[in-house]
Amino acid sequence: MKRSWMAALLGGALAVAQPAAAQLSDNVLRIGILNDQSGLFADLAGPGSVEAARMAVADFGGTVLGHPIEVVAGDHQNRPDVGSALARRWYDNDRVDVIMDIPNSGVALAVQGVARERRRLVIYSSAAVSDLTGRACSPYGIHWTFDSYALARSTATAIARAGGRSWFFLTVDYALGHTFERDVGQVVAANGGRVAGGVRHPLNTPDFSSFLLQAQASRAQVLAFANAGGDLSNSIKQAAEFGLFRTMTPTAVMAFLTDIHAIGLQTAQGLRLTESFYWDMNDEARAWSQRFFAVRGRMPTMPQAGVYTATMHYLRAVQAAGTDNAERVAEVMRATPINDFMTRDGRIREDGRVLRDFYLFEVKAPAESRGPWDLYRLVATIPAADAARPLEEGGCNLGR
Numbered sequence: 001m002k003r004s005w006m007a008a009l010l011g012g013a014l015a016v017a018q019p020a021a022a023q024l025s026d027n028v029l030r031i032g033i034l035n036d037q038s039g040l041f042a043d044l045a046g047p048g049s050v051e052a053a054r055m056a057v058a059d060f061g062g063t064v065l066g067h068p069i070e071v072v073a074g075d076h077q078n079r080p081d082v083g084s085a086l087a088r089r090w091y092d093n094d095r096v097d098v099i100m101d102i103p104n105s106g107v108a109l110a111v112q113g114v115a116r117e118r119r120r121l122v123i124y125s126s127a128a129v130s131d132l133t134g135r136a137c138s139p140y141g142i143h144w145t146f147d148s149y150a151l152a153r154s155t156a157t158a159i160a161r162a163g164g165r166s167w168f169f170l171t172v173d174y175a176l177g178h179t180f181e182r183d184v185g186q187v188v189a190a191n192g193g194r195v196a197g198g199v200r201h202p203l204n205t206p207d208f209s210s211f212l213l214q215a216q217a218s219r220a221q222v223l224a225f226a227n228a229g230g231d232l233s234n235s236i237k238q239a240a241e242f243g244l245f246r247t248m249t250p251t252a253v254m255a256f257l258t259d260i261h262a263i264g265l266q267t268a269q270g271l272r273l274t275e276s277f278y279w280d281m282n283d284e285a286r287a288w289s290q291r292f293f294a295v296r297g298r299m300p301t302m303p304q305a306g307v308y309t310a311t312m313h314y315l316r317a318v319q320a321a322g323t324d325n326a327e328r329v330a331e332v333m334r335a336t337p338i339n340d341f342m343t344r345d346g347r348i349r350e351d352g353r354v355l356r357d358f359y360l361f362e363v364k365a366p367a368e369s370r371g372p373w374d375l376y377r378l379v380a381t382i383p384a385a386d387a388a389r390p391l392e393e394g395g396c397n398l399g400r
Helices: 003-016 046-060 080-092 105-118 148-161 175-190 209-218 229-241 257-263 283-296 302-321 326-335
Strands: 029-035 067-075 098-101 121-124 141-143 166-172 194-201 222-226 249-252 272-275 338-340 343-348 358-363 376-382
Touching: 029 046, 029 080, 029 302, 046 067, 046 098, 046 283, 046 302, 067 080, 080 098, 080 105, 098 302, 105 121, 105 141, 105 175, 121 302, 121 326, 148 175, 148 249, 148 272, 148 358, 148 376, 166 175, 166 209, 175 194, 175 222, 194 209, 209 229, 222 229, 229 249, 229 257, 249 272, 283 302, 302 326, 302 338, 326 343
Parallel strands: 029 067, 029 098, 098 121, 121 141, 166 194, 166 222, 222 249
Antiparallel strands: 272 358, 338 343, 358 376
8 A cells, every 4th residue: 555545544534533522423322233143154153243242342431432332233134135124224213333243245245235325334244255345345344354365365275285286166155155166266276276166055055965976076186165154064064974075175265163163173173274363362362252251151253253353443443533423433443553362453455354464274183172162273374465355456446
């Protein structure tokens, strides 16, 4: 990013941070956590994300600019029409200032359009689709925790360079899976490999047997699971039962701590995956995660940690801006470095993409684990510059 652009942005943010009088639009700051509360994404986000936001509000002090902070929650049921309708109601009638989380990329893309129309903020912690900072980018959208490009590039590059040349995709048939398939395919081709085949399955599929038989028949070296949540857990378990891992290297394009916990180390051992957070990554992360565990009875996932840190960054920006005005708050958020237990010297790029390091992990063998949540071993750190898609390649045009 050019120095002149950054200087102008910082100057503007400083001006915003010194308003004539602090104000909230209706004397309450409302944060809406929109996610899957009971379906296949409930474990990785769900009620845990709501709790993470409430923890952040409590840690911030419960008020901002002398007014109370409220957290509301909604279930989008993994349906874009339900998610977009709820977003409209929250923005228009319930005076919600910012919507956060939003697992399910189809729902996220729908809400992105609503937030743009209403000129209100939306911060994604669980959505993966990289188009949120590409062709569907918005000045009101911030892709906070991870995206499909970072996960695909980091994990696929490591496996391709280790000799995984031919790939078969087991892909969930909606925006998330399509984006993963595209992004991983590009990495495979760039490293001299090829896509030997693939099959797409409906969301929330209970029986993967026919799809796995096609994967087996492909004779590909790598079986890439381009799905998430319950679909990922079920497909990996069934693939192991079919004996596919004796001849194919499994890789999860997007997997979370709760997925590996549900699958079990006996089946998941050796699986490589990329995340921007792990509860045992440093002392600060361990301390916060133990607090989360005391309430939820499980360690936090990457998206849940992302909701907490995004909420804190947002609240600090509201405090600094002296207002809940979306444009002013977004300006301060972009101008303020991100430093917390999961990010060091991160920043929000002009397309809404948060630039931070990512980490390549390998799932431990049962004998290595010291407890039920001791699941990962760090393999490599991927610098922010390598994990993020270059700005000029995303197709973001904020002038439209």
